[in-house]
Amino acid sequence: MTATEPIRLLLMIDDGTIGGGPRHVCDLVAGLDRERYDVAVAGAAEGYLAERLAELGVPLHPIRLANRPDAGAYRRCLEILAATRAQLLHTHGGTAGFTGRLAARRARLRTVHTYHGLHYLHFRGWRRALYETTDRLFAPRTDRIICVAESDLRLAERHGLVRPGRAAVVRNGIDAEPFFAIERRAGAGGTGREDERERGAATGADGDATGLGSGPVIGTIGRLHRQKGHRDLIAAAAIVVREEPACRFVIVGEGKERVALELEIAAAGLAHHVTLAGRTHDAVAALASFDLFVLPSLWEGLPLTLLEAMAAGLPVVASDVDGIPEALGDPPVGRLAPARDPERLATALLELLRDRGAAARLGEAGRRRVREQFTLARMVRETQQVYAAALGVGDGGG
Numbered sequence: 001m002t003a004t005e006p007i008r009l010l011l012m013i014d015d016g017t018i019g020g021g022p023r024h025v026c027d028l029v030a031g032l033d034r035e036r037y038d039v040a041v042a043g044a045a046e047g048y049l050a051e052r053l054a055e056l057g058v059p060l061h062p063i064r065l066a067n068r069p070d071a072g073a074y075r076r077c078l079e080i081l082a083a084t085r086a087q088l089l090h091t092h093g094g095t096a097g098f099t100g101r102l103a104a105r106r107a108r109l110r111t112v113h114t115y116h117g118l119h120y121l122h123f124r125g126w127r128r129a130l131y132e133t134t135d136r137l138f139a140p141r142t143d144r145i146i147c148v149a150e151s152d153l154r155l156a157e158r159h160g161l162v163r164p165g166r167a168a169v170v171r172n173g174i175d176a177e178p179f180f181a182i183e184r185r186a187g188a189g190g191t192g193r194e195d196e197r198e199r200g201a202a203t204g205a206d207g208d209a210t211g212l213g214s215g216p217v218i219g220t221i222g223r224l225h226r227q228k229g230h231r232d233l234i235a236a237a238a239i240v241v242r243e244e245p246a247c248r249f250v251i252v253g254e255g256k257e258r259v260a261l262e263l264e265i266a267a268a269g270l271a272h273h274v275t276l277a278g279r280t281h282d283a284v285a286a287l288a289s290f291d292l293f294v295l296p297s298l299w300e301g302l303p304l305t306l307l308e309a310m311a312a313g314l315p316v317v318a319s320d321v322d323g324i325p326e327a328l329g330d331p332p333v334g335r336l337a338p339a340r341d342p343e344r345l346a347t348a349l350l351e352l353l354r355d356r357g358a359a360a361r362l363g364e365a366g367r368r369r370v371r372e373q374f375t376l377a378r379m380v381r382e383t384q385q386v387y388a389a390a391l392g393v394g395d396g397g398g
Helices: 020-031 048-056 071-084 094-106 126-141 150-158 177-186 196-203 230-243 258-267 283-288 304-311 324-328 342-354 356-373 376-391
Strands: 007-013 037-043 060-062 088-092 110-115 144-147 167-169 217-221 248-252 274-278 292-295 316-319 335-337
Touching: 007 020, 007 071, 007 094, 007 376, 020 037, 020 048, 020 088, 020 304, 020 376, 037 048, 037 071, 037 094, 048 060, 060 071, 071 094, 088 094, 088 376, 094 110, 094 126, 110 376, 144 150, 144 376, 150 167, 150 324, 167 376, 177 283, 177 304, 177 356, 217 230, 217 283, 217 304, 230 248, 230 258, 230 342, 258 274, 283 304, 292 304, 292 342, 304 316, 304 324, 304 356, 316 324, 316 342, 324 335, 335 342, 342 356
Parallel strands: 007 037, 007 088, 037 060, 088 110, 110 144, 144 167, 217 248, 217 292, 248 274, 292 316, 316 335
Antiparallel strands: none
16 A cells, blocks of 8 residues: 555444444544545445444445354455455444454455454354354454453453454444433433423324323333343332332343343333333434433443433433443542442432432533543544554554
């Protein structure tokens, strides 16, 4: 490549939904220096990823990456590498990391891989053993590995998933301006909620249909998966509404646990207090409808939805796991509760519901922390520096 020729960069991801990984990839693609990087993406042909890349005008090369070794996906990956003439491959997700790095090795291509949380270490049995062994084998053959939190890097080092000098922490960043604007609409010191009708729009139904009433709204956003701790949140909600009957909970997201969660809500007698609002593509509207944000996850990387809630000025209560304490800082700009402990979670929620002054101060501190530490520009700049290190050129345009 010459000094003026852009680097041909291919990003590959095994998930096309509106989750954290695809959003991270799209935000990164949007922020990269297009004079320095000629960018393409390989991933699912339909869904959020495809729609957002079309908006950005970024080429998408369809590939189906099943959660298992797949010779067809491997051949397709080789075809994409040849078609794009990629000089650097950046993989996201376990299956993309396996298939992409295997193909890149045959193509003699430089590689970067991002861990968006080492989720498989929370599995049991052969799946964990297979993924862990695979990542150990690929570690010395990957030019650079990115971890989105210091906690992930320490965990990866402990399990032999990275090599000294080849790993970097690049904490997630977000385009925070739309979330900062929530406060400007509501006014200084406001909650960000507009009125009953806008709240209903944010949660996918009208106010009466959700049964929200006029009490404080505690909300969360995340796929309905056991990782997100929704069962613990429902148990905590039962405690909270005994003390604060006007309080309402909204869970925004969709997933395979929906039916089980509906049954738990009904069994706890919380049908008028807890709403499963379904999927949304408008996190700004959803967060504008909340008074308090809760993230009861069992494990995480460094969650984007938490950063967005902080940017929106919401007081937050979250599990004390993985990258969450890094997001909140020291001292934390939110309340931390142990994972899998509904009573402690409920206590933290009740403290902020009853002390509005403390809640408002935490909300403002969270907004400042995002503005100072978790910008998209910083994340893109540091990622480009990793690319430069992987390629052995310049400073990545950072």
